[in-house]
Amino acid sequence: MAPTPSSSSKLSQTHMRTPQSKQRLNFSSTRNNPQHPNSIAAKENPPGEHPVEVIGRIRNYPGDQKDKNPIPFLHINPDNNTLRVRADIGYRDFSLDGVSSSEEEDLDAFYKKFIESRINGVKMGAKCTVMMYGPTGSGKSHTMFGCPKQPGIVYRSLKGILGEHGEDENGGERLGVGTFVQVTVLEIYNEEIYDLLSTNGGGGGFGFGWPKGGNGSKAKLEVMGKKVKNANFISGNEAGKISKEIQKVEKRRIVKSTLCNERSSRSHCMIILDVPTVGGRLMLVDMAGSENIDQAGQVGFEAKMQTAKINQGNIALKRVVESIANGDSHVPFRDSKLTMLLQDSFEDDQSKILMILCASPDPKEIHKTVCTLEYGAKAKCIVRGPHTPTKDKNEDSSSAALLGSRLAAMDQFIHKLQMENKLREKERNEAHKELLKKKEEAAALRALVEGKGTSGATEEEINAKVNEQALILKLELEKKLDKCRRMAEELVEMERRRMEERILQQQEEVEMLRRRLQEIEFELCCSRDGRNAVENEAKELDSGSSNFAKRLIGIYGDEIPGMVKSMDLDMGDPEPVMHDSSGIHPDGFAPQFGPKTGLSTVYEEEEIEEDEEQKENEEDEVVEKLIIEEKRVCSSEIVNDLRPKQSDSDTASSRLLRIQNIFTLCGNQRELTQQISTETPTKPMAETIDHYWSEVKSLDKENSPPGLIAACLNKKETPYNDFADAQIEVYVKWEASKEIPGKFITTLKVVKDATLADLRKLIEIYLAADNQAFTFLLLGPVGSY
Numbered sequence: 001m002a003p004t005p006s007s008s009s010k011l012s013q014t015h016m017r018t019p020q021s022k023q024r025l026n027f028s029s030t031r032n033n034p035q036h037p038n039s040i041a042a043k044e045n046p047p048g049e050h051p052v053e054v055i056g057r058i059r060n061y062p063g064d065q066k067d068k069n070p071i072p073f074l075h076i077n078p079d080n081n082t083l084r085v086r087a088d089i090g091y092r093d094f095s096l097d098g099v100s101s102s103e104e105e106d107l108d109a110f111y112k113k114f115i116e117s118r119i120n121g122v123k124m125g126a127k128c129t130v131m132m133y134g135p136t137g138s139g140k141s142h143t144m145f146g147c148p149k150q151p152g153i154v155y156r157s158l159k160g161i162l163g164e165h166g167e168d169e170n171g172g173e174r175l176g177v178g179t180f181v182q183v184t185v186l187e188i189y190n191e192e193i194y195d196l197l198s199t200n201g202g203g204g205g206f207g208f209g210w211p212k213g214g215n216g217s218k219a220k221l222e223v224m225g226k227k228v229k230n231a232n233f234i235s236g237n238e239a240g241k242i243s244k245e246i247q248k249v250e251k252r253r254i255v256k257s258t259l260c261n262e263r264s265s266r267s268h269c270m271i272i273l274d275v276p277t278v279g280g281r282l283m284l285v286d287m288a289g290s291e292n293i294d295q296a297g298q299v300g301f302e303a304k305m306q307t308a309k310i311n312q313g314n315i316a317l318k319r320v321v322e323s324i325a326n327g328d329s330h331v332p333f334r335d336s337k338l339t340m341l342l343q344d345s346f347e348d349d350q351s352k353i354l355m356i357l358c359a360s361p362d363p364k365e366i367h368k369t370v371c372t373l374e375y376g377a378k379a380k381c382i383v384r385g386p387h388t389p390t391k392d393k394n395e396d397s398s399s400a401a402l403l404g405s406r407l408a409a410m411d412q413f414i415h416k417l418q419m420e421n422k423l424r425e426k427e428r429n430e431a432h433k434e435l436l437k438k439k440e441e442a443a444a445l446r447a448l449v450e451g452k453g454t455s456g457a458t459e460e461e462i463n464a465k466v467n468e469q470a471l472i473l474k475l476e477l478e479k480k481l482d483k484c485r486r487m488a489e490e491l492v493e494m495e496r497r498r499m500e501e502r503i504l505q506q507q508e509e510v511e512m513l514r515r516r517l518q519e520i521e522f523e524l525c526c527s528r529d530g531r532n533a534v535e536n537e538a539k540e541l542d543s544g545s546s547n548f549a550k551r552l553i554g555i556y557g558d559e560i561p562g563m564v565k566s567m568d569l570d571m572g573d574p575e576p577v578m579h580d581s582s583g584i585h586p587d588g589f590a591p592q593f594g595p596k597t598g599l600s601t602v603y604e605e606e607e608i609e610e611d612e613e614q615k616e617n618e619e620d621e622v623v624e625k626l627i628i629e630e631k632r633v634c635s636s637e638i639v640n641d642l643r644p645k646q647s648d649s650d651t652a653s654s655r656l657l658r659i660q661n662i663f664t665l666c667g668n669q670r671e672l673t674q675q676i677s678t679e680t681p682t683k684p685m686a687e688t689i690d691h692y693w694s695e696v697k698s699l700d701k702e703n704s705p706p707g708l709i710a711a712c713l714n715k716k717e718t719p720y721n722d723f724a725d726a727q728i729e730v731y732v733k734w735e736a737s738k739e740i741p742g743k744f745i746t747t748l749k750v751v752k753d754a755t756l757a758d759l760r761k762l763i764e765i766y767l768a769a770d771n772q773a774f775t776f777l778l779l780g781p782v783g784s785y
């Protein structure tokens, strides 16, 4: 912690002596007062000077009180130096060095009128003490510190010494390169001195009356002689920065609400502003309110004691002033900390004191105002006596001490400047290096840009290149597309050829089958009609496949005995005709034929009257439609048994009869099948079931015959035996639609409970055309044909 210039120097502490400490100030007694024209001193000695100047400052009415008191009791006389206090019984004039009303002169005007000249003196090395004296609420702090709109004397003085931006206020030449100030801020409270710039709290706090949000406890300082020891200070040459610091610490002052002032300063505040380069010193003292204990309205012993202690400084100062003014041999400077610190201000003949007496215009405050003015008038009367040789001798030693102090402060400041200079030098070097680096980077970038500019292509060239590349890519793409197209065409062609080959192959197979069929038919004819017939058939077969169909008609054209000729009973088709057990068709069409092996399904041609060419074509179609499968042969006896009796033309009764016959037939067949199916189903049988299963799978289940589907589905879960048990074989002959003419014969397996509708569905599946209409012609047990 750096000491204040005055306290840091041991020299100043030990050797500094108040020049006039051993010499009484001449006071204004008539006898000794040199100002008095009749005084002896005036005759013998040159007139002494007044070390204390007194200015009256009348604050404006607080709030709306002005309206309530239209007639002011304080009146400034035209000479501007006399203040008249009016009372009911008369008036009293107080002669001062100046009077100012804050209503007429704001702080700026007041500063310029009464303070500025003294600050200029400090700048030149003079010493000046400005102290605010007056009762609480009279505007002391306001005048000293001001308000945000109007800076007080403290800040204006700083600006006056250092200038706005480190230059002097008038914007002229600075007072040498080393013009700076050192500022110490002290607070005297309860007869203790505290360092408001200290934040470490070495001296402990008060615990009473601290302002809210204070920066913690303050350091307590000791007084050595007439100076404080180890006080912190702010040094610098920028008024703004220092002002900000003072503003901060000023808030740390102890304030308290009193009857007289809501935020009453309960302490004396002393701002010591040294200008080491010239030895100037400005002491700004904002004194606590000068009211007495009762006026302060404090209650309680402790509070009263505090008020008493606060007043101790005021009372001591009052006594000092009176003592000096009276020419007493002893001036009680040491009665209070305040007067100890102000001793130099009174005794140093180069020091001037400006006492600002603050007064309120409120008539209620008249008593305090009069007291204050009386006090000021006394202080104004202090006259500093002429110098004596002894004093000169003392002055010399004092001057030496002062010089030593100044030199120490200068050394300190120079050291500080050197450090700052080094720091700035370092920053400058770093900035310079950074600048060089940036320059290099900029040069490199420039070179890059320039290089690109010379070697690079123009925009048109770049565009042309891009277009060229795009064209190449497009051509390549088109080539690839062509290739793909060709490949696809080749593939299609290949596939087409393969399909053609397959068709040819299938045609060959069909041809082979046709031939095989012819052989079978031939064998069949041989077995039935004998050799001649066989020869005839062979001849017919040789003559073309159309004869095959013709022969089939010959063979199967008649209704098979025991078969039902059905006209789709469910759909109201023409009624089927039932054969009698003799196997004779009602039309006399159906011939008898015995058990036989052969086709389960054949296509019957009805008309073979067309010309040869047409016949050949139709034969080809018929051959293609042939479905050959192995067929089990049933005995004709069964058919005979199952065959219904000869039907008559009575439609209703014959229909009922026929239906009954069908179910009888189916029932008989079921019995037969049950007998047969005790054996394990043969492979063809299993294949047939599989065939139906695959057919049924492709069906739309909702529209499928329930019995059949059930059977087929059950077949999946049940073994063949069970499935065979559940089925019977039925011989069915039907006629397809007119679009696809022809008759079909086949044996079908149906479930035992199947209805004609189921059978119809089965045939639809068989035809693989759901929408294809057809008509039942015959229905009967297997082997009945």
Ligand SMILES: Nc1ncnc2c1ncn2[C@@H]1O[C@H](COP(=O)(O)OP(=O)(O)OP(=O)(O)O)[C@@H](O)[C@H]1O
Pocket (backbone or CB within 6 Å): 058, 059, 060, 062, 102, 134, 135, 136, 137, 138, 139, 140, 141, 142, 143, 261, 263, 264, 265, 266, 287, 288, 289, 290, 358
């Ligand atoms: N000239 C003025 N113009 C405007 N307001 C003023 C003026 N003088 C004082 N005041 C206001 O009056 C109130 C009391 O003033 P101030 O605190 O300066 O009195 P004080 O003499 O310092 O009192 P204390 O001794 O109790 O600290 C403050 O709110 C202050 O702003």
